[in-house]
Amino acid sequence: MATLVEVTNxxxxxxxxxxxxxxxxRAATWVEKDGEIVGGKQYHRTVFxxxxxxxxxxxxxxxxxxxxxxxxxxxxxxLAEQEEEQNL
Amino acid sequence: xxxxxxxDGNLIDTGxxxxxxxxxxxxxxxxxxxxQDNTLAGNLTVDGQVRSDxxxxxxxxxxxxxxxxxxxxxxxxxxxxxxxxxxxxxxxSANYLDDYEEGSWIPTIEDYTYSTDYVLLSxxxxxxxxxxxYIKMGNVVYIAGSIVFKSTKTARITMSLPxxxxxxxYGLAGSAGWYNFNAPxxxxxxxxxxxxxxxxxMSESGDHSDITVGNSDEIYFNFHxxxx
Numbered sequence: 001m002a003t004l005v006e007v008t009n010x011x012x013x014x015x016x017x018x019x020x021x022x023x024x025x026r027a028a029t030w031v032e033k034d035g036e037i038v039g040g041k042q043y044h045r046t047v048f049x050x051x052x053x054x055x056x057x058x059x060x061x062x063x064x065x066x067x068x069x070x071x072x073x074x075x076x077x078x079l080a081e082q083e084e085e086q087n088l
Numbered sequence: 089x090x091x092x093x094x095x096d097g098n099l100i101d102t103g104x105x106x107x108x109x110x111x112x113x114x115x116x117x118x119x120x121x122x123x124q125d126n127t128l129a130g131n132l133t134v135d136g137q138v139r140s141d142x143x144x145x146x147x148x149x150x151x152x153x154x155x156x157x158x159x160x161x162x163x164x165x166x167x168x169x170x171x172x173x174x175x176x177x178x179x180x181s182a183n184y185l186d187d188y189e190e191g192s193w194i195p196t197i198e199d200y201t202y203s204t205d206y207v208l209l210s211x212x213x214x215x216x217x218x219x220x221x222y223i224k225m226g227n228v229v230y231i232a233g234s235i236v237f238k239s240t241k242t243a244r245i246t247m248s249l250p251x252x253x254x255x256x257x258y259g260l261a262g263s264a265g266w267y268n269f270n271a272p273x274x275x276x277x278x279x280x281x282x283x284x285x286x287x288x289x290m291s292e293s294g295d296h297s298d299i300t301v302g303n304s305d306e307i308y309f310n311f312h313x314x315x316x
Contacts (some may be wrong), residue, residue: 045251048191
């Protein structure tokens with residue numbers, strides 16, 4: 001009897017982008033039948049800005065490495081400049 | 089016949105299993121040739137694949153003619169998996185398409201709590217009212233949806249995006265509509281913080297201001313933006 005199993009890889013793709021090192025994480029979920037992928041993968045995205053945290057230990061480790069205090073300070077300064085520029 | 093036959097210094101091997109395919113081993117500078125009535129015919133594979141670096145035309149200098157009409161023109165491929173990108177209309181970096189992706193994300197709306205303060209409506213087929221769908225083609229992201237408010241608040245509506253935007257916060261393009269709340273000159277939006285969009289009310293004089301929403305008020309939006 002075939003066994004269907006839903007599998008999720010929470011860190012299917014991790015990208016660090018932009019001047020403030022936003023961390024883009026793609027989670028992938030798929031169904032396996034007897035070890036073979038059935039159908040396609042479904043993707044779910046999350047972006048972590050400097051100062052954000054994650055429940056996922058692997059992602060949090062990346063955050064801790066990438067979002068240094070220097071990066072967080074630069075990002076907060078950028079937000080303040082943007083707030084003034086956009087008349088927030 | 090099983091076994092090996094040596095012809096003109098080359099080796100043809102059918103192996104001992106009658107189901108084995110024929111393997112042909114030739115010397116340097118020679119090429120295996122499949123023909124029918126002295127006309128080239130059949131498909132040639134190397135290590136189970138058609139290998140462009142191993143297969144040439146009959147002269148041994150040009151590209152091979154692929155089976156089923158597959159060529160530079162008129163090729164029809166069914167569900168090919170392209171692990172890299174593809175050049176369209178040219179071979180420069182401006183012609184290179186390296187990504188297509190459909191998916192969903194759960195936006196966070198600053199100072200608002202899902203379910204208590206708002207729900208989302210969109211084309212997302214999963215049935216969740218806390219998710220939106222996106223499509224990414226190359227480095228352009230497309231999103232659309234509606235925010236339906238459930239409580240009364242006055243604030244900017246800052247919603248997280250599925251990808252960080254590149255360049256200016258003024259680079260997001262599209263439109264936003266609204267229902268039931270006061271926005272004299274409409275609802276505008278700008279990027280904020282590198283990975284969020286900020287909705288605001290516009291006055292007739294062009295000022296940007298907080299939005300005061302109440303139960304059943306709505307914002308509709310569709311826009312696209314560039315990511316890295």
